[in-house]
Amino acid sequence: MNVSLALAGNPNSGKTTVFNALTGGDQYVGNWAGVTVEKKTGHLKTNKSVDITDLPGIYALSPYSPEEIVSHDFLMGKGNEKPDVILDIVDASNIERNLYLTTQLAETGIPLIIVLNMMDIVERHGDRLDAKKLSEALGVPVFEASALREQGIATAAERAVEIGSVKHKPYHARINVKFSETTQAALKAIIDVASANMPKTRPQIHFAIDLFERNGTAQSELGLSGLQMESIERIITDCEKALGDDSESIIAKERYDFIAWVLDTCYIKSERENFSDKIDRVVTNRFLALPIFAAVMFLVYYISVATVGAIGTNWVNDVLFGEWIPAALEKGLTAINAASWLHSLIVDGIVAGVGAVLGFLPQMAVLFLLLSLLEDCGYMSRIAFILDRVFRKFGLSGKSFIPFLVSTGCGVPGIMAARPIEDESQRRITIISTTFMPCSAKLPIIAMIAGGLFGNSAGVAFSAYLAGIASIILSGLILKGFKKLKVSQMPFVMELPSYHAPRALNIFRHTWNQLKAFIIKAGTIIFAASVIIWLLSNFGFENGTFGMVDSEHSILSYIGRVIAPIFIPLGFGSWQMAVATITGLAAKENVVSTLSVLFSASSGMASHGNIDTVLSSHLSAAAAYSFLLFNLLCAPCIAAISAASRELGSKKWTAFAIAYQTGFAYVISFLVYTVWSAIS
Amino acid sequence: MNIGTIVVIFIIVLLLALVVVYLVKQKRAGRCASCPYYNNCGKSSQCDDEGLR
Structure with a gap:
């Protein structure tokens, strides 16, 4: 029998870490809220008949933002999927807020098991949480766990499978939130009015609370008549008058009262300031935060591009792809007596093309290792908080920082990470500007220009990162001026996770995933593109006949010469x-x-060195930096364009995004080149 | 054209064909061929459903 388990919980409570531990998967785990924006399904690694679904993190079971809708609809059984058991992943270090969702999950009628994650942090803070007493107070099984250390999760999953295997499950939810007498009376009255419309799939109290909170989805789902709605509205209004608050606040307050009562029996909070608070006093300080962030990012680029990473890249470029591989291939091709044009195709085409990209692998490895470290220890989520103050002035919010951060890996998931942004205009602006961040694919361009024309300068590489952020800020300012992108400022609430020692496995997995994809891309798309580019740059018409020609007379040179005038300015x-x-x-x-x-062929790169050094004889510093900026900021790759098109949901907006990005890149590059040339 | 040249051309064409097959497979699996996240992009439920992980 198939059993379906759902992992539900607050954002950043560790659901995806639990998911990976249970399924043996390697889903992307980030130490900030909002990493998962779609549900993911896998199988329990010890029992393939058990499906596990990782749901996006939510603070409450309300169907408003896109990720809330995904979780809400799955738990409500819409789309023919409904879990047999919910594994509620609770961040024990923030238990009060996390239990709010727990009380709502219990009302769905789906058997519930609480997994108290991050118990190690609770202990480190000096707090005491008694899981046994919590279980007694709530009436549901509670398991202590540490997802990072894979402790306690398997036991909780086994129990969940046991419960899920029972065919006819009675309503398992025994968490009865003790609402006030007035509220209880109102809820009962609502049930009396609407009980005939309530399906048996969920407890009546669930529908009653939804109706009491004036949840439009519940109203339409139950198909209530106008008369019934009038009666219900009267009940709600009477209760609101009696308690002097609006219905949503009444429910929220009484839920928190109940949680406080439960925690009184099992939780003792330490009074001392914890380690995270101490660090935050410095790194989120009003005046120090931004300089610290700038210094940290400069150091990251200094280590990855200018020093440690550069040593590896120089070796791969100069020795591996510069001497060993071409020499070995030349020797082999000569031995089998291959045609001379094949020598050129393989050495000047394939090896030069693929090698040029793979050469930057060591710099990328160091960069992603360092970014993963910052992310995993919890620092990066502070940046969202720090930048909110800056972004707010330019039509963006701190929430936009998460897409920007994800985009340093790849623009595609970066664009998707914009989903949790509630304001449509802010979301659009974020999608349009997120690919300004230098992604992993742009790093070889940065390293090539920094290496070839600026002596592996960390400043140039770091300036590419800064240019990305500055372009985002500037675009926020420009785009919010458009009538259809009027931004309404929403309050930014973001939970700052506790700092923790980065976990080596997480960091290496994250870095390896990025590098693996880069290597695969070099071996597939770049390989094919290099062959095509070599063919187009070595064949053409000369004296009326088609054949191998000098690259200046090739097909590609003709195509290039048509486009080139655009870039003269x-x-x-x-x-x-x-x-x-x-x-x-x-x-x-x-x-x-x-x-x-x-x-490679036209300049005799072999005798001049690598692509970066050849470039220095071809471009001035101003032109090279302008070239770098244009390629960083113009329309992204096709994969990112199609992702933006999906997320923007309209061809018109997609066309606008491409036109804006390319136009913006053109203007900025032009200004930088003109000013730089004038000064120098 | 000697045998060495023919063998090398054959290998290159074979590799290009494999690249095309790989990219088509990726496209059919609903993954973006050039996305470094592959099944970590948050849209992997589709890949899971098709048993591609």
Whole structure:
């Protein structure tokens, strides 16, 4: 018999870590709220007949924001899916707020098991939480766990499977929130009015509370008549008058009263200031926060691009792809007597193209390792809090920072991470501007320019990151001026997770996932693109006949020369740079591989060194930086464009986004090139 | 054209064909071929349903 378990809980309570531990999966885990925006399904690794669904984190069971709708609909059994048991993942270090959702989950009638996650943090804070007493007070099974250490989760899952295997489950929810007498009377009266319309799939109290809170979904789901709605409205209004508050606040307050009563029996909070609070006093300080953030990010780029990462990249570029592999291939091709044009295709095309991209792997590895460290220990979520103050002035909110942060890996999930932003205009602005952040595919371009023209300068690499943030801020300011993007400021509430020592497995998994994808892309898209670019740059018409020609007379040079004039005002009007920019639309790494293939044959890269050094003889510093900026800020790759199109939900908005990004990149690059050239 | 040249051309064409097959498979699986997150992007339920993980 198949058993379906749902992992529900507050954002950042550790659901995805539990999911990975139970399924053996490697879903992306982030130490901030809002990582999961869609449900994910897997099988229990010890029992394949058990389905486990990881739901997006929610604070309450209300169907408003997109991720709340996903969780709400799944738990309500919409779309023919309904879990047999809910594993409620509770962040024990924030138990009061987490239990609010628990009380709501219990009312769904689905058997519930509480997993008290992060018990190690509770202990570290000096707090005391008695799981046995909590279980007695709530009337549901409670298991202590630490998802990070994979402790206690398997036992909770076993119990959940046991409960889920029982065919005819009675309503398991025994958490009876003790509402005040007035509220109870109102709820009972609502049940009396609407009981005939209430399906047997859920307890009547669940529908009654939904109606009491004037939840429109419940009203339409039950198909109540106008007369019934009038009676219910009268009941609610009378109760509101009696208690002097609105119905939603009454329910919320009484739930928290109940939680306080429960916690009185089992929870003792330590009075001492905890470790996270001490750190936060410095890193979120009104004046120190931004300089600390800038210093931290500079250090990250200094280590990854200028020092440690550069050592690895120089070796891969100069020795591995510069000497060993070309020499070995040349030797092999000569031995089998392969045609000379094949030598060129393999060495100047494939090895130059794929090698140019893979050469930056060591820098990427160090960069992602450091970013994962900052993320996993909890620092990155503070940045959202810090930047909220800045973003707010420019039509964005701190919530937008999460998409921007995710976009440093890849724009596609970054765009999707904009879903929890409630304000439609803010969400659109975030989607349009999130790909300004330098993603992993753009890192080779940054490293190429920083390495070739600025002596591996960490400042140039760091400035690319700053340019991304500055463009986002500037775009917020520009875009909120559009009539259809009028922003209504919503309060930004974000939970700051406790700092914890980064877990090596999490960091390596995150870094490896990024690198693996990069290697796969180099071996597939970049490989194919390098072959195509080599063919187009080595074949063409000369003296009326088609055949192998000098790259200046190739098909690609003709195409490039048509496009190139557009880029003359930006300082990089050669056909090679124009072609590289266009191929970047398929995948941004293509910019580097295309240049490498094009210059490999024409400039004799082997005798001059790598692509970055060849570039220095081709571009001025101003033109190179303008080229870098344009490729960082213009329309992203096709994958990100289609993700934006899906999330914006309209072709018109997608076209606007592409036009805006490209136009913005053009203007900024033009200004930078003009001013830089004038000064120098 | 000698045998060495033919063998090398064959290998390159074979590799290109494999790349095309891989990209088509990725596309059918609902994954973005150039997204480094693959099944970590939050849309992996589709991949799970199709047993692709």
